[in-house]
Amino acid sequence: MERGLTGQYVSSVAGGVNCKAFVPAPLPPTPELQLSGKLHSRISQAMLALGRLDAISTLLPDAQLFLYSYVRKEAVMSSQIEGTQSSLSDLMLYEMEGMPGVPMDDVQEVSCYVNALSLGVQRIREGHPITFRLISELHQALMTSGRGINKAPGEFRKNSVWIGGHRADEATFVPPPAIELANCWADLERFINDVPQETDPLIKAALAHVQFETIHPFLDGNGRLGRLLIPLILVSGGVLSQPLLYLSVFFKKHRQTYYDRLQQVRISGDWESWLLFFVDAVANTASQAVDTAQALNQLRQTHRQQLEPLGRLATSAQQVLDVLFEQPIANINTLVKGSNLTPATVGKVMDRLSQPDIALVKELTGQKRNRVFAYSAYIDILNQDQT
Structure with missing residues (x-):
């Protein structure tokens, strides 16, 4: 459903160039989402896949062992989207103080992602809501070392930025000016915490991810933090007991579609097309995670017998x-x-x-x-x- 522009353009200056920055309207969308027909069916499929994933996490002999490796796989893939070259083996070598075969900054960034994700889940389990305080803490953990250490860890950016293109007036997208960030985040924070109305956690995760990427509140690390937000919302909402859903592999495989859907939401208000893409990512990723868990469990049994x-x-x-x-x-x-x-x-x-x-x-x-x-x-x- 096309609703038109989902926000407004405001005059801004980025990189010394006059440009038009986009300030998104608060969530939820208006008019409300049309969750019938094909979309309803695909949401149901995604929820079934999430249910199987949550069940398998309770059936594994030791879910924490699977979680250990799966979190690290996600960290590698999420960081590769941002341009790092680290592999899963590089990360594990680094963690045991081996010598990775890639630039140290790369593997440090991946390691920081692991720490940020683990910290986020810990805070959710402690009962902390997803607020600026938590997001700031996670951003600090994400940017502790590597290339991000000089990118204002834990602080909203104070400058305007742009995405795509060599100058702001020719950019693919210009996020809100720094002066708008506090209001944009406050609106998103209320939505995530069901104020004034409750939103289904799966739909909430889908919409909040787009909004976070659109706001682009930090100088660096927005993509990784925006992807990390998805499992945190699902754990916080009780959909998953373990943070085992990570969409970076799917987003990396379908990178251009992913970016196109984000931009389509902003320009035309077609949230439903984004939701179709998102719930397919959830269903596909959850099913693969179940297959991976079962394969690892079988591997352990086979090799113990061997x-x-x-x-x-x-x-x-x-x-x-x-x-x-x-x-x-x-x-x-x-x-x-x-x-x-x-x-x-x-x-x-x-x-x-x-x-x-x-x-x-x-x-x-x-x-x-x-x-x-x-x-x-x-x-x-x-x-x-x-x-």
């Missing part, structure tokens, strides 16, 4: 395998700490698991000392839907 014929080494090998499910890239010290086995025993286990007849792990460094191992099958499952 270790049973190892005789006296079998019990130690299974203890090491449990640690690798927590940290799929690990050195001997990490495995010793996690398994409470001796370095000598862990070394024997890893030598055995590296041999061709088992080949559960791959040694990455080619060194005799300070060796680093990858649980390749585990990482391959996580990487399956990233292209």
Whole structure:
């Protein structure tokens, strides 16, 4: 449904150039959303997929192990949208104080995303509402290191910015001037917290994401924080008990459609087309997350059985395998700490698991000392839907 312009253009100056900046109207949309027909059916499909995802998180032997890796996968993909080159393996190497094969700024940015997301979920569980205080805290965590450290962490931008194009008067989009940010955010904050009326959490997450990206309140990190807002709203609204829905893979695959839908909302007020795209992203991503969880669970069972014929080494090998499910890239010290086995025993286990007849792990460094191992099958499952 086309409602026309969903806000107003105001005169502004960005980069020393006169331009027209866009100030969005408060949510919810007017006239109200038309959630019937095709859109109603697709919303129902998305909710069913979310229900299966929430159920699988309670059926996994250890949901936290899955969450650990899945959060890191999301951090990598969300940061890649912004131009970093870090891989999941790079991040895990960095976290165990290994040496990533990419610029340090890249992997630090990804690590900060993990910290910000974890902090956000912690605050939601503590009962904090999604307000400027929380968003500011998350932005600080997101910009603690890497290239964002000099981009005013935790503070709304004080300058006008533009998106696309080499100058503001030829830009694809110019977000609200800095002077409008406080009012824009206050309106969005009220909507997120169901003032004056309640909004279904899935619809709320979809609309709030667009509004946040349109407001573009920070100098940097808006895309990552806007994507992070989606699982936080769903956890806060009780749709998910674990923050296991991350749409960065889908948005990255369909990047141009994603940007087109955002701009279409602003120009024509067609929220329904955005919602169709968004709920398809939710249904697709939730279904893939369920498949990934089931595949990892099956992998664990299969590999534990594969270790049973190892005789006296079998019990130690299974203890090491449990640690690798927590940290799929690990050195001997990490495995010793996690398994409470001796370095000598862990070394024997890893030598055995590296041999061709088992080949559960791959040694990455080619060194005799300070060796680093990858649980390749585990990482391959996580990487399956990233292209």
